[in-house]
Amino acid sequence: MRLLTRFSVVFAPLCLALSTAHASDAHWTYSGDQGPAHWGELGSALCASGHEQSPIDVEKSQIQPQKVDTSELKLHYGKVPLKLINNGHTIQASAAEGDTLTYKGTEYRLLQFHFHNPSEHQLGHQSYPMEMHLVNQDKEGHLLVLGLMIKEGRANKELAQLWKHLPAKEGQEVQLAAGLAPNLAKLVPAASHHLFxxxxxxxxPCTEGVQWVLFEKPIEMSKQQISQFHQLFPDNHRPTQSATGREVDED
Ligand SMILES: [Zn+2]
Incomplete structure (x- = not known):
């Protein structure tokens, strides 16, 4: 029992953080007086004082190759009904139950995915036009986020229907049936190295304890698809944070 109590205390802040991570009523923005440089003063102290903040610019010298076995990450993604929300910070697609993944033997459930313009992470100082985050949570509240870089190229068929239904106004919600939702098994590159x-x-509130998994292989979207999102969110990225002392493992 004591162990259980301790666990619930430890993990409760993460659950809280998740529910408020993209809350539309939060008073923060991506520029100006309430921009990223001021988040620490706006009631989210960790944004300024944390030592394991995201995103980061992943440099070659940080990467420890083959530290993770490729079989450690298994995605069981497909098509599930989505609820799209324009929360003022991004378009978030909340996922109905069904999409899961396992990492090092632990099962995580996909809660939501959303998009940033431009990319938040950089790979070897390289930034991308967009980045997609798929937020997964295990039974105990631990978060694992998959980060997909998006580069300009062919139109992304899997996201085509979702893109036709992007809620343009803050607070607006759109239900997307499974038939119109992207098949995430096809959207996410099957053959890619990952950075952990x-x-x-x-x-x-910039809560720490998040396991990040970045795909080295970007996905593609057309110039038009990218510009459609850019029109809704001209800039919704947090600048890279210090990666000093942090190891990045590759599979
Ligand atoms: Zn994100």
């Missing part, structure tokens, strides 16, 4: 590191939410 410990970081945080990239939005207030």
């Amino acid at each position: 590191y410990h970081g945080s939410l990239t939005t207030p």
